[in-house]
Amino acid sequence: MEETGGDGKLKLKSLDGADDPICVLTVAPAECSSSCPGPSSSSCLAPAPQHAPTQPSSFSYGVNSLYHAAAEPDFIPAYSPVKPARRNPSSGPKRPEKGNVIKPPFAWATDRRATIHTLNHLVSRGITEIHGGSQCKRCEARRVITYDLVDKFAAVAGFFGANQHLMHDRAPSKWMRPTFPDCEACGQRNCMRPILAEKKREMNWLFMLLGQTLGCCTHRQLKYFCKYNANHRTGAKNRLVYLAYRSLCKQLDPTLRI
Structure with a gap:
């Protein structure tokens, strides 16, 4: 019963x-729903129907594990971490370009960087003497040296034209190790070096051309000159010195075939 x-x-x-x-x-x-009258009802005694899960769990076993294995893709993609975006080097602030127009540092210089007036222009204005400061390497005494424009340029242009085929676009040893005037204060010979300006735009290029002392310039000063005279500014110093002599001679006399 x-x-x-x-x-x-x-x-x-x-x-x-x-x-x-x-x-x-x-x-x-x-388990009863809210509409079930209570545990005493005969409907509550019936076991709850088992429904198939709508989505298989990755942790199920038995039959569910077989169903889950069949639903997996054929391959698993490799892990590819998200790489940060590369910084564009050109997006940063750029250094402003310097203008080519400057205040002429000398009467024989133009308002362009590393550029001098022509010989005819200077002679027509009565500028026939070029001066510059020099300092003794021994006693450090300073004095102003003056060169005659026409005579000194004739000597430089003549030497350049006579030896250009032997230079092979390289300055000779005479220009790389120039001879300096003697010091009148201490009597030391070959010691009065030209004084180089601290700022490259204030260099006395014509004075150093006439004294044939461009070999005293630093590598940076020579590259500065070649930059503003449309010359290739990479190479050995003797090549940059050669280009400086040639460019200055062409500025003084554009008719020179050098």
Whole structure:
């Protein structure tokens, strides 16, 4: 005989009415919805139907694991971390370009960087002497040296024209290790070097051309000169010195074929 207890358990009684502990059958009631009248209803005694999961779990086993394995793709893409965007070096602030127009540092210089007037222009204006400062390497005494423009330029242009085919676009040793005037203060010979300006735009290029002392310029000063005279400014110093002599001679006399 069947009997349901108050705790929702289904018990079997023997024929004589006594509870048989061996025949007690416990049935757990199914979960009820809000519309279920209560645990005493017969609908609550039916086990809840088992529905197939709508989406297999990656941690299921048995049949669900077979279903999950079949749903996996044929390959697993490799891990590709997101790389940060590369910085464009041209996007940063740029150094402003220097203008080519400057205040002429000398009467024989133009308002363009590393450019001098022509010989005819200077002679027509009465500029026939070029001066510049020099300093003794021994006693550091300073004095102003003056060169005659026409005579000194004739000597430089003549030497250049006579030896150009032997230079091979390189300045000779005479220009790389120039000879300096003697010092009148201490009597030291070959020691009065030209004073180089601190700023490259204030260089006395014509004075150094006439004294044939362009070899005293630094590599940076020579590159500055070649930059503003449309010359290739990479190479050995003797090549830059050669280009400086040739460019200055062409500035003084554009008719020279050198």
